[in-house]
Amino acid sequence: MPIRLLVTGGTFDKEYNEIEGKLFFKETHVKEMLTQARSRLGIEIRTIMMVDSLEMSDADRELILKHCVTAEEKKILITHGTDTMEVTARLLGEAIRDKTIVLTGAIVPYKFGSSDGLFNLGSALAFVQTLPPGVYVAMNGRYFPWDRVRKNRKTGEFEELNPGNA
């Protein structure tokens, strides 16, 4: 079951710049994470941007959508900053119905010892293999349909919305 993995950046991939003392993006750690995971899945990785999701523009989201539409794979995983993950999920969810697309991320960079990144990557890859076509967010061990998910800004956790509130 071929899987396409689109990298867009987010906390997942942030590193510590030891000269500036700030967090920044260099390259994605997804390949390194899959190696640590001893993953034997057939995954085609494509980095399409490296941005903080708070700085993701409409044009950036259109580009993600375009990549999802044109991908040959029916299973697509997207690594994404958590702050606006629900916005991108909504755009994709309204446009795509014939593929299983899962967005995931992390609230602590992979390079930090206490990151949730590997766990989230593992769960997202499992969900993308098993869920029916649709667009989902996978965080905190759970999955959420694109129209029923919200990040709780106070706790950093993802919550399910009632369909009527979405």
Next chain:
Amino acid sequence: MPIRLLVTGGTFDKEYNEIEGKLFFKETHVKEMLTQARSRLGIEIRTIMMVDSLEMSDADRELILKHCVTAEEKKILITHGTDTMEVTARLLGEAIRDKTIVLTGAIVPYKFGSSDGLFNLGSALAFVQTLPPGVYVAMNGRYFPWDRVRKNRKTGEFEELNPGNA
């Protein structure tokens, strides 16, 4: 969706004894791992043994089976040493048909920096939520039905068997 998590030991939970210079079991790290994962799943954890799966007896396996049969939850995750994971999976698979049971483990202890444990735990928890009733092994990002899986002793990876070879 309540999930029962049965801990049986395995590499997952091995620690380094700094006086003896050897690997040993103390307590499970599963709770700590779920905290690092920021998991928001309703999981009931039960440690039923702490053994290397090479030393797991028939009586041990019967005990695991009994826990699976009597659990109220329909979703059961078992952490298990990788060396005989397929043996336990077979025992459970032949006996239980109305629950989704997933066995997972690690080939590097969680306490080692390069462990595959968090990734496997994430994928196993996702598979147990989404797969239909049956018994599965989840390793290397993949899932395998109990009657079609084998650990490759040379590479340490899990492979799918043809049904006829099982």
Next chain:
Amino acid sequence: MPIRLLVTGGTFDKEYNEIEGKLFFKETHVKEMLTQARSRLGIEIRTIMMVDSLEMSDADRELILKHCVTAEEKKILITHGTDTMEVTARLLGEAIRDKTIVLTGAIVPYKFGSSDGLFNLGSALAFVQTLPPGVYVAMNGRYFPWDRVRKNRKTGEFEELNPGNA
């Protein structure tokens, strides 16, 4: 040989705030680091501030000086941000001649996997035990007298100055 350890903050002690996505100070990790180090030294730890050294004021430095002057111990270790470590060292060096004072820090937070913090703490504790009275900076495995040290802003490393250039 009793050692006084004054904590002032710096990269050493920065943590990742997973809600804000920024680095911040909570509590010092020095005790945890000494536990990991299995240190058997008699060390009296005192946190006197928790600041980025770029934001350290003259009043802050005077407070550090006061703590050094009034400490009963003849051996004092100070954890400090690297950006202005040489400024504090100079203030102390001009005022104190009867104690061995070593300043150290890190360019990557301890909580990051690739931190230089434990190494620097180990070397600084060794230098403070063995160097004659005076004020020193200990970084990159080396020690520098207070009047002959400069942080190279481009490389992040500490360099020795000729006395005439100081």
Next chain:
Amino acid sequence: MPIRLLVTGGTFDKEYNEIEGKLFFKETHVKEMLTQARSRLGIEIRTIMMVDSLEMSDADRELILKHCVTAEEKKILITHGTDTMEVTARLLGEAIRDKTIVLTGAIVPYKFGSSDGLFNLGSALAFVQTLPPGVYVAMNGRYFPWDRVRKNRKTGEFEELNPGNA
């Protein structure tokens, strides 16, 4: 100040063999550790053996002695298993008086997250730069002359002996 670093193995350098599930030696991690430490010392590293110190033979110790005698550097650091560190220290201490030689090690492998290795390496490199000629063991943040040190088998820590008891 040129430093010679002789690698002999020990817990320091043990890795986890994920196929066998056992600890073993592959290559030394000392270079990687010095990189993480951002060390700027001039160090000449030489791996002369890779053994558990419980299995170190008299011939092995004679080889270490020979390397110490013939080294051009006056400052020598030796990484060594902790179990018989005091035996090697004694052999060197009785034979060499014109060089500063420091033995260090770790009780938890560097590759484990909670290793004392980086701290010990940092302190040992500082001690070798500052202590007068003689042979020393550097562990737990302290240094011990070769004829006054013993590993406490029960606690794993190094203790100072009274000269009369040595």
